[in-house]
Amino acid sequence: MQLSGAAAMVAASVASLLAVGCPGALAAQQLRDLTTIPLEQLMTMEVTSAAKRPQKLSDATSAVFVITQEDIRRSGATNIPEALRLAPGLQVARIDANAWSITARGFASRFANKLLVLIDGRTVYTPLFSGVFWDRHDTIMEDIDRIEVIRGPGAALWGANAVNGVINVITKHSRDTQGALATATVGTSERREVGLRYGGAAGADTTYRAFAKDSEHGSWRTAAGTDGRDDWRYRRAGMRADGQWTENDSWMLDASGYTGQLGETFTSPQLTPPFSASLNGTTDVDGGYVLGRWTRSFDADSQLSLQAYYDRTSFDDLRLAESRDIADLELVHRFNIGSVNSIVWGVGYRFTQDSTRGSSNLSLTPADASASLVNIFAQDTIAILEDELHLTIGSKLEHNSYTDFEVQPTARLLWTVTPTDSVWTAVSRAVRTPSRAERDINLAGSVLPPGSALNPTPLPLQTTIFGSRGLVAETMTAFELGYRSQVSSNLSFDVAAFYNRYENLVTTEQGTPFVSLSPTPHTVLPFSLANKMSGRSYGAELLATWQPLDWWRLQGSYSFLSLDLRLNGDSLAPVTAEAPEKASPRHQFGLRSMMDLAPTLSLDAGARYVDALPTFGLPRYVELNLRLGWRPTPGLELALIGESLLRPRHAEFGSETLPIVPTRVERAILLQSVLRF
Numbered sequence: 001m002q003l004s005g006a007a008a009m010v011a012a013s014v015a016s017l018l019a020v021g022c023p024g025a026l027a028a029q030q031l032r033d034l035t036t037i038p039l040e041q042l043m044t045m046e047v048t049s050a051a052k053r054p055q056k057l058s059d060a061t062s063a064v065f066v067i068t069q070e071d072i073r074r075s076g077a078t079n080i081p082e083a084l085r086l087a088p089g090l091q092v093a094r095i096d097a098n099a100w101s102i103t104a105r106g107f108a109s110r111f112a113n114k115l116l117v118l119i120d121g122r123t124v125y126t127p128l129f130s131g132v133f134w135d136r137h138d139t140i141m142e143d144i145d146r147i148e149v150i151r152g153p154g155a156a157l158w159g160a161n162a163v164n165g166v167i168n169v170i171t172k173h174s175r176d177t178q179g180a181l182a183t184a185t186v187g188t189s190e191r192r193e194v195g196l197r198y199g200g201a202a203g204a205d206t207t208y209r210a211f212a213k214d215s216e217h218g219s220w221r222t223a224a225g226t227d228g229r230d231d232w233r234y235r236r237a238g239m240r241a242d243g244q245w246t247e248n249d250s251w252m253l254d255a256s257g258y259t260g261q262l263g264e265t266f267t268s269p270q271l272t273p274p275f276s277a278s279l280n281g282t283t284d285v286d287g288g289y290v291l292g293r294w295t296r297s298f299d300a301d302s303q304l305s306l307q308a309y310y311d312r313t314s315f316d317d318l319r320l321a322e323s324r325d326i327a328d329l330e331l332v333h334r335f336n337i338g339s340v341n342s343i344v345w346g347v348g349y350r351f352t353q354d355s356t357r358g359s360s361n362l363s364l365t366p367a368d369a370s371a372s373l374v375n376i377f378a379q380d381t382i383a384i385l386e387d388e389l390h391l392t393i394g395s396k397l398e399h400n401s402y403t404d405f406e407v408q409p410t411a412r413l414l415w416t417v418t419p420t421d422s423v424w425t426a427v428s429r430a431v432r433t434p435s436r437a438e439r440d441i442n443l444a445g446s447v448l449p450p451g452s453a454l455n456p457t458p459l460p461l462q463t464t465i466f467g468s469r470g471l472v473a474e475t476m477t478a479f480e481l482g483y484r485s486q487v488s489s490n491l492s493f494d495v496a497a498f499y500n501r502y503e504n505l506v507t508t509e510q511g512t513p514f515v516s517l518s519p520t521p522h523t524v525l526p527f528s529l530a531n532k533m534s535g536r537s538y539g540a541e542l543l544a545t546w547q548p549l550d551w552w553r554l555q556g557s558y559s560f561l562s563l564d565l566r567l568n569g570d571s572l573a574p575v576t577a578e579a580p581e582k583a584s585p586r587h588q589f590g591l592r593s594m595m596d597l598a599p600t601l602s603l604d605a606g607a608r609y610v611d612a613l614p615t616f617g618l619p620r621y622v623e624l625n626l627r628l629g630w631r632p633t634p635g636l637e638l639a640l641i642g643e644s645l646l647r648p649r650h651a652e653f654g655s656e657t658l659p660i661v662p663t664r665v666e667r668a669i670l671l672q673s674v675l676r677f
Contacts, residue, residue, distance in 0.1 A: 049118075049148040049168040051381070051392070052157050052344050053334045058484055061392055061412035061424040062154070063089065063496035063541060067147040069172075074594055074604045076627040076641035076672070078141065078185055078193060079215075080169060081134045085608065086592070087149040088557035089496075089541040090165075091584055093610075093652035096230040096663040097189075097220045098262045100134045101653045104151045104165030105498065106537050106563045108584040109656055114163035114432050114476075116154065120171055120254060121330075122291055122309050127352050127371065128322060130161055130435040135232060135262065136285060136313070137169075140195045140211050142181060142674065145172040151541060152498060153478045155408035155430035156394045157344075159375055163430040163476050164500075171254075174199055174207040174242045180677050187641075187670035190218030190231070206243035212236065219263060220663035223651065228663035229280040234260035250295045257288030264317075265661040268361060271460050271522050275447040278661065279318060287313035301342070302335040320364075321357040326350065339386065345378035354436065360519070361444040364467075369436060371401035379410075390414045402439065403473045406431045420486035428480075431473040438506060438529055441467040447522075459515065460522040465508060468529040477501045493544040500538070504531035505565065507573040532573065535565030551597070557590040578615070583654075585611035585620075602629040616654025616662075622646060635677050641670040 045068075050060040057064060065087045077083035081100045085092045091108050093101045103112035111131020117124050125132050147169050154166040183195040193216070199209035212235075219231040238256030245251060262283040269276055291309035298304070307330045314323035332346035353370040356363070379394025395409035410428040417423060445463035448455035455461040482496040511526040539561040547553045563581045567573055589609040596602050606625045612618060626642040644650065649664035 047148050048170075049154070049166060050150055051379070052332060052346075053342070058422055058486075059390075059414060059416075061390075061414045061426055061482075063151040063480065063482055063494075063498075065089075065149045065151070065494075065543065067149065069142070069144060069146065072141055072144060072147075074602065074627060074629070075592075075606060076604070076625065076639060076643070076670070078670070078672075079134075079138055080141075080144075080147070083141070083144075083147060084149070084167070085590075085606075087147075087151075088543045088590060089151040089559045089588075090149065091588070091610075094665050095653045095655075096228055096264065096660065097217050098135045098230055098232040098264070099660065102132070102134065103584065104149075105500070105539065106561055106584045107164065107580060108653070110653075110660075113161065113435065114474075115165045115167065116158055116162035117167045117169075118158075119169040120291065121168070121293075121307060122289065122311070123328070123350075125161060126313070126324070127326075128324070128354065128436050130432065130438075133285075133315075135234070135260070136258065136287060138213070138215070138234065138236060138258075139171065139238065139256070140181070140183065140197050140213060142183065143171050143177055143197065143209070143211065145170050145176075151496065152426075152480050153408075153410070153428040153430035153476065156379060156396050156410035156428060157377060159348075159373075159377075159396055159398055159408070160400070160406060160431050160433045160473070163432050163474075171240065174209045174240050177209045178207065182675045183673065185670055185672045188668050189220065189666055190216070191668065191670065192216045202241075205245075206241060208239060208241040210237075210239040220666050221649065222265070222661055222663050228661060229263045229265045230663050232260065232262040234258055248297050250297075252291075252293045252295075254291040255289065258286070260285045266319075267655075267659040267661065269444055269447045269462060271447060271462065271520050273449070275449050275460065281318040283315055283317035285313075285315045287311070298335070303333070305332045306330070307332075316357075319359050319362040322354055324352060324354040326352045340383050342381040342383075343378070346376070348375045349373070358442070363442045364437065364440040365442060366440065369440065371436070373401070374399045388416050390416075400433055402434050402471075403431075406433065406473055422484050424480075424482045424484075426478070426480045428478045430476045430478065432476075433473045434471040434506075437467065438471055439467045439469050441465060445527075455523075457523060461513070461525055462522055463525045463527060465527045465529070471506065471529060472504055472531050474505050474531070475503045490547040491545070493542065495540065495542045497540040498538060499536070501534075501536050502565075503534045505533035505535065506530070507532045507567065507571055508575065510572045510574055527574075530571075532568040532571040533565055534568070535563065537561065537563045551595060553594045555590075555592040555594075557588075559588045561586055580615075582614040583616070585613065587611040600631045603627070604629070610652070613654065616651075618651050618654065621650050621652075623650070635675060637674045639670075639672040639674075641668075641672060643668040643670065 045057045046054050047057050048054055050062045050064050067086050071086055072083045084090055091103050101108050101110050103115050107114050111129035113130035117132050124137050150166040154162040158166055177199040181197045185193040195213040197211035201207050214235050216233045220228050222228050236258040240254045242252045265280050267276055268279045289311040293307040295305045309328050311326040328350045330348040334344040336342050350373040355368045375398040377396035381390055381392045383390055392412040398406045408429055412426040415423045443465040448461040450458050450460055479499045484494045486492045506529055508527045509530045513523050513525050516524050541559040543557045545555045565581055591607045593605045604627045609622050612620045624645045629639045631637045644665055644667045649666045651664050655662055
């Protein structure tokens with residue numbers, strides 16, 4: 001297969017960087033064992049996503065969890081979605097071999113529209129469904145520096161869709177990826193992955209890296225035991241370069257492209273007997289982006305950053321084809337006023353344009369559309385009592401093409417009780433704006449045969465969902481409370497509690513049936529989208545880390561979620577509010593064990609408990625992952641990985657509005673090698 005479309009635009013960049021000149025092989029990079037990092041250092045780890053400025057994790061006024069590169073390596077995760085299972089409070093579930101449902105604090109779905117996801121500050125959710133095609137966002141896992149996960153609203157800084165959480169994947173500076181790296185993973189389910197990366201220097205002030213990755217995964221089986229035809233394959237290439245223009249001016253250029261094929265099985269309605277069919281199809285996907293950032297540092301506390309990116313994606317399957325272009329520009333400035341005020345503010349503009357081609361069962365009207373977003377934000381952190389009490393107030397004002405102006409304020413308070421104990425609380429407002437599909441979709445649903453119990457008429461009855469241009473933004477008001485403590489040198493814990501109120505949630509409202517003569521006479525039972533549901537959620541998330549021995553670290557987590565939704569009195573939605581309520585687990589437990597058995601040998605285990613999902617009729621389950629790692633030389637690491645070891649296969653999620661047939665996650669044994677030279 002050849003790289004095509006947007007993927008090809010990156011190939012020239014990669015080739016040109018490699019042509020600059022390759023210095024001699026660098027000394028093998030030394031990997032640092034997680035168990036050798038003191039717990040106190042983990043609490044002072046720097047994060048940037050919570051406040052759009054560097055701050056210690058212990059000073060964040062949000063429920064923040066950082067997945068480090070060491071966490072990723074020792075978990076054995078081979079892609080970003082699987083690495084996210086390490087974060088407490090997230091629900092990560094596989095629908096089939098190439099589709100995931102990932103959310104925070106409820107409202108789980110394939111396109112979880114209340115979770116904002118970024119990679120190096122670039123938004124990767126699709127405006128088509130306000131969700132993420134997780135299979136399309138990947139890189140060399142060893143090039144990820146950390147993943148910052150914020151549970152709870154981040155809309156005052158990041159804008160609409162940052163309602164229940166924000167995930168920011170941050171890759172390494174190219175100076176930290178010098179030399180060559182080769183990775184290879186093989187395993188069951190016809191699973192194969194190969195990655196190559198080279199980093200070098202071009203002069204005294206510029207470093208770069210270039211990579212290529214090929215991934216392939218076989219298909220899984222459905223609940224009926226049939227082949228789900230959900231195999232997939234991707235090829236990716238990319239580069240990153242970082243440099244200094246002057247002592248105070250730095251720049252970064254990042255580009256990547258991909259092409260792939262995804263298999264899936266879905267249920268297709270028919271107006272003639274047998275009135276539905278199970279179809280197998282292949283989705284062709286293609287995409288790429290170019291991102292640039294310039295940063296000027298005036299002093300240690302003052303910095304100006306200008307970021308711009310262009311992103312193009314396309315996919316084509318049996319139901320719908322779409323190509324989309326996104327251009328985004330953002331300016332962010334942070335500075336201090338004396339020793340009391342730490343201010344960050346910024347402005348941004350985004351333009352997106354799409355072109356679609358529908359089918360008889362799924363289409364958008366109009367087929368082509370564009371939308372724009374303009375925003376301005378400001379946030380001030382006020383030191384009321386130096387080193388003890390800090391108040392953060394801020395808001396984001398946005399104007400979008402769908403709901404006009406949206407205001408998303410926040411107020412946050414941090415009390416540093418002692419150098420090792422802190423309490424924080426927050427109240428915030430966040431919105432989720434309608435997606436392109438919610439406004440313009442025409443989705444043909446199931447067909448009821450004529451003369452049946454549910455359709456006594458002489459004509460087939462087909463349900464059809466129509467989008468609505470009268471939708472307003474969904475809103476949430478969130479109240480949060482958190483406590484962090486470094487109890488001792490070998491014990492720490494972090495707890496967060498929340499209470500959220502939701503208004504104007506989108507429902508599917510039944511309309512008046514009518515007869516259609518095309519393509520054959522049938523009755524249409526129409527449904528339209530409206531904002532006729534509200535509700536509340538509350539819960540808590542607990543994380544504890546304990547190091548009983550120098551060579552052994554344990555990390556346990558627990559999350560509780562209660563979601564209570566109610567339809568408005570005038571709602572005609574046929575689905576009760578219990579459906580979204582019970583699509584997210586009420587209880588989740590996680591336990592990780594990390595052991596350094598010898599200087600060159602490590603053993604890591606991860607167990608998780610996930611509560612039942614009554615909406616899909618899925619029972620609770622417990623699963624176990626194991627990883628045995630061995631470093632025979634400083635530059636070579638070999639690993640034996642076992643995934644989902646407790647049963648041959650299990651289901652994690654169900655089918656939704658777009659009726660792909662879910663498959664069962666299979667037990668897997670993987671062999672992995674990472675060579676640095």
